[in-house]
Amino acid sequence: MKRLALAFSYLLFFVWACAGPTQVMRTRIETADGAMYLRHYRNAENPAVVIIGSPGISSQIFDVPAYGGLATFLYADGFDVWVVDWGNLPRVANRKRLSEALGAAIRYVGEKSNRRLCVIAHSLGGVLAIDVSARPEIERYVFIAVPGRLAYPLDPIAAWANQPVAMEPRSLRELLGTEGRPGTRGRLLDALLWSGGVEPLRPDVLETFLLPVGPALLQELQEAIRIGGWGSAWEARLAALNAPATVLVGQADALAPPWQTYSLYQRLGSVQKRYQYFSRGMGENREYGHLSILVGEGARREVYPVIAEALQ
Amino acid sequence: MRPLSQIVTVALALHLAGCLWSPLLSRPPLQDETVYVTTADEWRIALHHYHPGPAAPPRGHPVILCHGISANHRMWSSDEEHSVPRFLARRGWDVWNLDLRGVGASERPSLWGKRADYGFDHYVTQDARTAIAEVLRRTGAPRAHWIGHSMGGMIIYAYIATYGDRELRSVTTLGSPVVMDGLSGIVRWAQQFAPAVTEYIVSIPERPFLPAIAPAIGVFETSIEAFFWNPDNYPRPFAQNVVYAGIDDMAAGVLRQLAVLFVGGRFTSADGQIDYLEGLRQMRVPLLVGAGMGDNLVQVSNTLPAFEKAGTPSKRLRIFARANGDAVDYGHVDLLGGLHAPADVYPELERWLTRHDGPYIPENPSGPMTHTDVP
Numbered sequence: 001m002k003r004l005a006l007a008f009s010y011l012l013f014f015v016w017a018c019a020g021p022t023q024v025m026r027t028r029i030e031t032a033d034g035a036m037y038l039r040h041y042r043n044a045e046n047p048a049v050v051i052i053g054s055p056g057i058s059s060q061i062f063d064v065p066a067y068g069g070l071a072t073f074l075y076a077d078g079f080d081v082w083v084v085d086w087g088n089l090p091r092v093a094n095r096k097r098l099s100e101a102l103g104a105a106i107r108y109v110g111e112k113s114n115r116r117l118c119v120i121a122h123s124l125g126g127v128l129a130i131d132v133s134a135r136p137e138i139e140r141y142v143f144i145a146v147p148g149r150l151a152y153p154l155d156p157i158a159a160w161a162n163q164p165v166a167m168e169p170r171s172l173r174e175l176l177g178t179e180g181r182p183g184t185r186g187r188l189l190d191a192l193l194w195s196g197g198v199e200p201l202r203p204d205v206l207e208t209f210l211l212p213v214g215p216a217l218l219q220e221l222q223e224a225i226r227i228g229g230w231g232s233a234w235e236a237r238l239a240a241l242n243a244p245a246t247v248l249v250g251q252a253d254a255l256a257p258p259w260q261t262y263s264l265y266q267r268l269g270s271v272q273k274r275y276q277y278f279s280r281g282m283g284e285n286r287e288y289g290h291l292s293i294l295v296g297e298g299a300r301r302e303v304y305p306v307i308a309e310a311l312q
Numbered sequence: 313m314r315p316l317s318q319i320v321t322v323a324l325a326l327h328l329a330g331c332l333w334s335p336l337l338s339r340p341p342l343q344d345e346t347v348y349v350t351t352a353d354e355w356r357i358a359l360h361h362y363h364p365g366p367a368a369p370p371r372g373h374p375v376i377l378c379h380g381i382s383a384n385h386r387m388w389s390s391d392e393e394h395s396v397p398r399f400l401a402r403r404g405w406d407v408w409n410l411d412l413r414g415v416g417a418s419e420r421p422s423l424w425g426k427r428a429d430y431g432f433d434h435y436v437t438q439d440a441r442t443a444i445a446e447v448l449r450r451t452g453a454p455r456a457h458w459i460g461h462s463m464g465g466m467i468i469y470a471y472i473a474t475y476g477d478r479e480l481r482s483v484t485t486l487g488s489p490v491v492m493d494g495l496s497g498i499v500r501w502a503q504q505f506a507p508a509v510t511e512y513i514v515s516i517p518e519r520p521f522l523p524a525i526a527p528a529i530g531v532f533e534t535s536i537e538a539f540f541w542n543p544d545n546y547p548r549p550f551a552q553n554v555v556y557a558g559i560d561d562m563a564a565g566v567l568r569q570l571a572v573l574f575v576g577g578r579f580t581s582a583d584g585q586i587d588y589l590e591g592l593r594q595m596r597v598p599l600l601v602g603a604g605m606g607d608n609l610v611q612v613s614n615t616l617p618a619f620e621k622a623g624t625p626s627k628r629l630r631i632f633a634r635a636n637g638d639a640v641d642y643g644h645v646d647l648l649g650g651l652h653a654p655a656d657v658y659p660e661l662e663r664w665l666t667r668h669d670g671p672y673i674p675e676n677p678s679g680p681m682t683h684t685d686v687p
Contacts, residue, residue, distance in 0.1 A: 152612075152616070154631065155636045156635060251606060251608065252634075254633060258611060258612065259611065262611070281539035282608065
């Protein structure tokens, strides 16, 4: 009986794997601090899209349809999709090193695809994408929950920015796990990352997504929050960016709230640019937070089509 | 003529239906008395007075509440327990809840009487100025606290830019914009639409029809309602009450001035002579800027320039959000009478008033505002 159950589960897994993209290739890119990876959903001759997530959030969220699966969605829509997997870099690298690694990855994709690229960047991934925005391969951007200036952070973020950083890598879950009043940890993480919408927070799912980030990057994040921005060089690159851009944010995003994302939109140098926020008041079925704008059935139905349209 | 007669028929039917339902929806007034005062341009405006609770400690300065556009004094209260003026009055504050001209119990324009040919500036130079003077006269206080919601906060910003803040002890604004960008298509459409339409009408009547609509509010959760308030924080009875009693007519001139201002990107007087936003640099009294994280109508970013420009050294930005420990992400209307407002918003207001209720001593004695009032 046990063998039968095991065989059946293998069969189910095989069927699930077959239901996914038929061509997914994984490329390793060596950097000074270790390896990062690119997962490629190959659709030759179709527009190429690079998805850049935050170093602190697993890139799995772009692959697995059960969690939404932006990469699989766009692949099914005919795009040639490349997903950046940061590997272990966030544990050891600082922002400059991560930017350099990302630049190498984009250069690789540009050479392999032999055409210009669209970039979809989420959260800190968007900040790093702007660090390398001078790359000629990129013809279009979609920024999702990417803060421009970091003015007026919400209380937990402001409080964290003034705390000493541990010498060991920490995930966001661990950073916030000891914060707040007793019994509120789940609620705080929910408020910061998810939203107050219909889909309830599942701690086990959340913990899968959140990855450890090293002290070098954490200290830079704290400094950025304290000074209210990513630096004058970054602002200059933002102002010089002239590719068409779409800026999206969830109204309930407490990590990169709408006023911070809107400041990104205001300072973008692009002539063709668009800003859109998602909320029930705007006709969506739920509120969207920092993570839930990319993950879950709601995002798949209401946000992904907007992203696909922005890539056209 | 046929379409016009159809429109008139529908309007009459709505009005009659509203009259039938009104007894079910009407609520007794919450204020203790209503006083009237006449502005310099001969408009009679109402101030609804909430007496301080007898058991509460006496306070130093009275509080004036001012509602926003297309609203009246009832917007501040969903019921006896979810009522900003009643909450403050119980704790000893002498509260005066203003009805701007044309709404609530204040004098209304009519076909045979005064016309609604006023704009936003009249609220500043006439209604607010008269109300402040009247409250100070009646109470004997040297200054008053001002709490404004939405346009009610814009009015006090414009007032300070025009007259200074010498009659004010502190200012609190809730969901009050000074720019209107980054907004939904609905608001952008209204900005484009308003100047053209308001050329041909003087008033946008809402009161005759709202009683008919009110019972339907909350039956189906629509994005229209979610646009104005957080449905999780505004149960159906509250929503029905605010639609029935708290929303009111809108003068076309007011809408036109605001639409023109915001399309142009500058918050100024109608003649462009006074920059209301820049004028906040002269502000010296304490300022609390409140905003709802879930406010779709007035985004937090629309309230920030006032906070940044205000020259007062004592100012605070308070965003009502779940991540900040509040029960919900507050929307535009539920900041005032929402289900959780008595726990999240009202204590914040009271703390601010209490902290800044002693005799006013300017923090920069060498600055232009050098009044020191000692009762």
